Amino acid sequence: xxxxxxxxxxxxxxxxxxxxxxxxxxxxxxxxxxxxxxxxxxxxxxxxxxxxxxxxxxxxxxxxxxxxxxxxxxxxxxxxxxxxxxxxxxxxxxxxxxxxxxxxxxxxxxxxxxxxxxxxxxxxxxxxxxxxxxxxxxxxxxxxxxxxxxxxxxxxxxxxxxxxxxxxxxxxxxxxxxxxxxxxxxxxxxxxxxxxxxxxxxxxxxxxxxxxxxxxxxxxxxxxxxxxxxxxxxxxxxxxxxxxxxxxxxxxxxxxxxxxxxxxxxxxxxxxxxxxxxxxxxxxxxxxxxxxxxxxxxxxxxxxxxxxxxxxxxxxxxx
Numbered sequence: 001x002x003x004x005x006x007x008x009x010x011x012x013x014x015x016x017x018x019x020x021x022x023x024x025x026x027x028x029x030x031x032x033x034x035x036x037x038x039x040x041x042x043x044x045x046x047x048x049x050x051x052x053x054x055x056x057x058x059x060x061x062x063x064x065x066x067x068x069x070x071x072x073x074x075x076x077x078x079x080x081x082x083x084x085x086x087x088x089x090x091x092x093x094x095x096x097x098x099x100x101x102x103x104x105x106x107x108x109x110x111x112x113x114x115x116x117x118x119x120x121x122x123x124x125x126x127x128x129x130x131x132x133x134x135x136x137x138x139x140x141x142x143x144x145x146x147x148x149x150x151x152x153x154x155x156x157x158x159x160x161x162x163x164x165x166x167x168x169x170x171x172x173x174x175x176x177x178x179x180x181x182x183x184x185x186x187x188x189x190x191x192x193x194x195x196x197x198x199x200x201x202x203x204x205x206x207x208x209x210x211x212x213x214x215x216x217x218x219x220x221x222x223x224x225x226x227x228x229x230x231x232x233x234x235x236x237x238x239x240x241x242x243x244x245x246x247x248x249x250x251x252x253x254x255x256x257x258x259x260x261x262x263x264x265x266x267x268x269x270x271x272x273x274x275x276x277x278x279x280x281x282x283x284x285x286x287x288x289x290x291x292x293x294x295x296x297x298x299x300x301x302x303x304x305x306x307x308x309x310x311x312x313x314x315x316x317x318x319x
Contacts, residue, residue: 100140204292236262
């Protein structure tokens with residue numbers, strides 16, 4: 001069975017910006033914003049990620065770097081390894097599976113220190129990431145997957161960890177749920193085939209379907225891994241630009257036009273074709289599908305929901 005999930009980030013409500021979210025994430029108003037967005041997503045997404053409204057680095061690193069929350073340099077105490085959005089969802093009593101995106105240890109390290117890797121610091125960051133994951137698994141009724149977001153692996157030529165450093169980074173990620181790694185480029189997956197604690201490789205394949213040709217089915221099968229394939233584009237700038245040019249309009253400024261743009265360019269049939277192609281190529285190795293990446297850059301929540309709805313219909317045929 002293929003599970004429909006989403007990457008996590010979601011547009012903020014009209015009139016709210018990211019700086020407000022960063023400053024007010026402990027307030028009741030922020031909690032209500034998370035609940036509403038999560039309920040929207042969960043109406044169509046089988047394994048919805050918590051709505052990630054905050055910066056993917058600061059959300060975790062602001063706590064990890066706080067001396068009052070540390071056991072050691074860049075090692076957060078378990079008592080403080082709380083993901084506020086996960087706590088809100090748990091308090092809702094949501095009974096179904098949830099996907100939990102956490103920024104990966106290499107991405108946190110690279111943004112903080114650059115490409116030269118000091119293994120003691122990497123090890124502490126990896127343990128910190130695992131403690132956030134541990135909190136989610138223990139707090140929610142059910143977690144379908146922990147997803148480690150590692151956009152720089154394979155994209156940034158400066159970041160070239162050794163095999164030992166890769167094993168060090170992911171050794172703490174031992175959980176009885178799927179551990180995904182979200183790679184923004186598939187080029188790096190071969191270096192992760194022998195990492196025991198990674199179960200699923202996430203591949204963005206909707207914007208550029210040729211990347212699926214890079215994935216060797218026999219390698220994935222031999223390593224006993226699975227795949228998460230993106231089947232809906234999330235490059236909203238290009239989608240709206242294409243629509244605007246075709247019709248001579250500005251869909252960025254009009255909610256209804258932005259919804260029409262997504263519904264026309266990322267329509268159900270286009271997404272269904274990508275889904276069928278992924279199933280045909282990977283068979284039982286295909287474990288998860290959904291949009292390529294997060295939806296934070298979409299101009300409004302209605303536009304983002306149209307994409308999520310189209311993915312659902314493409315997979316389930318309107319059931």
